[in-house]
C-alpha cells in the first residue's frame with residue numbers, strides 16, 4: 092500500500108452510537124429547494140432538458156437573469172411543520188436539505204454571503220424553522236452543502252494561474268466559515284451531505300478536504316460525512332489510492348443502486364434517488380419514466396437488504412408546496428411502511444442466497460430474517476435456501492392470508508413456502524425465525540411435529 096497522509100483514516104465502518112443510529116434509520120427524505128424552483132425547468136416559453144437545479148448553466152438562460160431570481164423568492168405557502176408531518180408519516184427517519192446548491196443561493200441568512208434569503212422578499216431564515224420542525228417529529232436533519240458555488244467570484248473549477256490560486260485560497264476560507272456558521276446556527280444537525288466536489292480545484296487539494304473534515308469533526312463530534320467530500324493527495328475520490336473508503340459511508344450511489352453484496356464490500360453506504368429520471372429541484376414538466384411507489388419501495392427494500400440507506404428526493408415548488416405526484420408517493424409509501432416498516436428499520440444484509448421472488452433483510456444482530464416478496468412466482472411457492480447450520484424455527488407473515496400451510500422441506504436446508512393465491516398489489520413481508528444449529532433441518536421439522 093502507498094503511504095498516504097490524506098487517505099482513509101479508518102478501516103471498516105464506524106462503530107459509535109451516532110453511526111449505529113444512522114445505520115438503523117434506512118429511509119431518508121432528500122429536499123432540493125432553492126431559486127431553481129422558480130423557473131422550474133422552463134424559461135421564456137422554452138423547456139430546459141437538463142436537471143432543473145442546473146438551469147443556470149443552460150445556454151438559453153442569461154446568468155444575470157437567473158442570479159436576479161432571488162428578488163422573487165417568497166414562498167408564501169411554506170409550512171415546515173406540514174413538511175415534517177408528511178415526512179414523518181412516510182416513515183423517513185432523517186432528512187437532507189439543500190442549504191446551498193451549486194448556484195450559491197443560501198437558504199439561511201449567512202454572514203459570509205449577500206446572496207441569501209436575507210436579500211429576498213421572504214427575508215427570513217428557511218433552514219432554522221425546518222430543522223426545528225423535523226427534529227420535533229424525531230427526524231434527524233443533515234445539511235446538503237455544495238462546494239461548487241457559481242455565485243462566489245473566488246470559486247474556480249480549476250487553478251490555471253497564480254491569481255486563480257490566490258482567489259481559490261480566499262474561497263476555501265469562505266467555505267470553512269459557512270460550514271462553521273451552519274454548525275453554530277443549527278447544532279442539532281447530525282451531519283453534512285457534500286456535493287459539487289468533482290472539479291480539479293477541489294480534487295487536487297486533498298489535504299484541505301482532509302483537514303476540513305477533521306476540523307468539522309472536532310467542532311461537532313460525531314458528525315456523519317459521506318465519501319463525496321474528500322480527495323486524497325493523489326486526487327482519488329470516495330476510495331483513496333489504496334482502495335480504502337474515505338468518509339463515514341459510501342456516498343457515490345446517486346440515481347443508481349448496488350446490485351449485490353459484493354458491490355458494497357461490507358461498507359456503510361447510502362443511495363439517493365429521484366422520482367423522475369433526473370430532476371432534483373422542482374421541474375414543472377416531468378418527462379420520461381416517473382417511478383411508482385412500488386418501484387421506490389422495492390429500491391428501499393433492496394438497499395436495506397444490501398446494508399444501505401435509501402433517500403428519496405423531493406423538489407418543492409417555489410411557493411413552498413409539494414407537487415401532487417410527490418404527495419401521492421409519500422402517502423402510498425406511508426401506508427406500506429405502517430404495515431411493513433419493521434422489516435426496514437434496523438435491517439441489514441441477511442447473508443442468505445438471493446432468490447428471484449425478492450429480498451431478505453436481517454433485523455441487525457438477531458436471528459429474525461424478513462423476506463420481502465416483490466415478484467410472486469406463478470408456481471405460488473417461494474424457494475428458501477438457508478445457509479448451512481441454520482434452521483427454520485418459525486414462519487409468519489406481517490399481513491393475514493399470505494402463507495398457506497406450513498413450509499415444505501424440499502432438500503437440505505431448503506424449503507418451499509406456499510402462498511395464498513391472493514393477487515398482491517404491493518410487496519409483502521414474511522418473517523423467518525431462524526436459529527444457528529449444528530444439526531441441519533432439525534428446527535422446523537421438530538416445531539411441526
Ligand SMILES: C[C@@H]1N[C@@H](C(=O)NCc2ccccc2)[C@H](O)[C@@H]1O
Pocket residue numbers: 123142144145286289345363371
Ligand atoms: C444530489 C445531486 N447532485 C447534483 C449533480 O450535479 N449531480 C450530477 C453529478 C453526479 C456525479 C458527478 C458529477 C455530476 C444534483 O444537482 C443533485 O444535487
